[in-house]
Amino acid sequence: MFESEVSADVLRVRRPGTRWLSTGFAGGYETADAAYNCTVTEGFARTDLSAYVAESRERADFPEAGPAMLTGVDLRHARRARLDGVEVVATAGVSNPAALPMGGERATEREDSLGEESPRPGTVNLLVGTTRALSDGALATLLATVVEAKTATLLAETGFTGTTSDAVVVGSDPSGELAAFAGSATPVGRSARVCVRDAVRASLDGRYGAAGGDRADGDGTGDAIPDSVAAAEHGTVSNGCATVSRVGE
Numbered sequence: 001m002f003e004s005e006v007s008a009d010v011l012r013v014r015r016p017g018t019r020w021l022s023t024g025f026a027g028g029y030e031t032a033d034a035a036y037n038c039t040v041t042e043g044f045a046r047t048d049l050s051a052y053v054a055e056s057r058e059r060a061d062f063p064e065a066g067p068a069m070l071t072g073v074d075l076r077h078a079r080r081a082r083l084d085g086v087e088v089v090a091t092a093g094v095s096n097p098a099a100l101p102m103g104g105e106r107a108t109e110r111e112d113s114l115g116e117e118s119p120r121p122g123t124v125n126l127l128v129g130t131t132r133a134l135s136d137g138a139l140a141t142l143l144a145t146v147v148e149a150k151t152a153t154l155l156a157e158t159g160f161t162g163t164t165s166d167a168v169v170v171g172s173d174p175s176g177e178l179a180a181f182a183g184s185a186t187p188v189g190r191s192a193r194v195c196v197r198d199a200v201r202a203s204l205d206g207r208y209g210a211a212g213g214d215r216a217d218g219d220g221t222g223d224a225i226p227d228s229v230a231a232a233e234h235g236t237v238s239n240g241c242a243t244v245s246r247v248g249e
Helices: 049-060 136-158 187-208
Strands: 003-007 010-022 028-039 068-071 079-083 086-093 097-099 123-130 167-172
Touching (some): 028 123, 049 068, 079 187, 086 187, 123 136
Parallel strands (some): 028 068
Antiparallel strands (some): 003 010, 010 028, 079 086, 086 123
């Protein structure tokens, strides 16, 4: 399995020779011994993100390079879920929610933009690993499966589809038993969906436990999940209506 630990505001998920696919700031495919989720402080404004991650790894005494994500969520709220050879570690904060109105009309809520390299407090980040061997195509399918599960969980728990700075890293063991597919009906995909749901829920409980009534994880910050983008510290609403036609018209 994958080894997970936290040191000096850096979360490391480690397994030598893992094949990763990341949607983080320097994303793409990479073979590395570890992947990371690094907490940044409020007001973080650095743009040399690779250098920042390297400095953070050095402080944490994590020597292995690998894909990384940034979050404003304190890593004491990170939660891990495991099932049938799949592991998910989640950090979940929703101070910068993203909303997609379904009515087709222009929403009246405030629109805030977020620069690509200006992480805000919040963010839902997922580090996912499977002991099965996946091709690059199947790894991309696993990424889609994971994002779908994250969206479904956040909609149920918060009413938002995600935040403006969410990121996901998925990893596969090239030496494991081959799995040709990783969609929702496969063993890998099914386990990943369950782990994402449970890890994200648990991280939200940890982050907002003191303010959430029936949320009782015990180390919450006292903040409340915002009930709208307008009520949040930051966020965005995807407004407007596209022009839709038959293909070829």
